[in-house]
Amino acid sequence: SQQGEEDPQALSIQEGENATMNCSYKTSINNLQWYRQNSGRGLVHLILIRSNEREKHSGRLRVTLDTSKKSSSLLITASRAADTASYFCATAKGSNYKLTFGKGTLLTVNP
């Protein structure tokens, strides 16, 4: 069963705008990870946030985690056409290092 669920399923914005994607999950987690998948390619790890962290930054990416609401958000600032991809959240539970992936958000950045 899917642990993480992304919202929205699809998002279309103009270059330069910010993109926000949300992820909700059902059970307690050890960490939450975000991945990007370009069309026809494998997933690429973007950022990992541990359950005791509330916010993390990496370049133009900002991830927040609210364990009380069991939710996370990924913000991409000043988006570029090259950011067009599907974005997945994945959760890891306890000492179990297996990941459970959501269904993804398809982001389209129009030039």
Added chain:
Amino acid sequence: NAGVTQTPKFQVLKTGQSMTLQCAQDMNHNSMYWYRQDPGMGLRLIYYSASEGTTDKGEVPNGYNVSRLNKREFSLRLESAAPSQTSVYFCASSGTDRTKLSNQPQHFGDGTRLSIL
């Protein structure tokens, strides 16, 4: 660095045929995984290998078998292919630090696109 290499990239099979998907990683990772990705379903874990010599079932193991040949290689076998196994298959690996397995990202290959007629 090659990272995670999957072969073949594309394959068409007839129902009932068998096939082995190959995966190799050159990052000295301990853990390896096989996922399938179907439209609207995200990624689902088929089997995983926490370390060399061990394998375990994931969410959707029926119809598949795996072999962790050595630390680098993890293969996925379809003994009798069915149309429901038409999918994109991804191999991934993670973990060089055994004490931090739960906080390490996974690295993915570019997938094998498998069609079963």
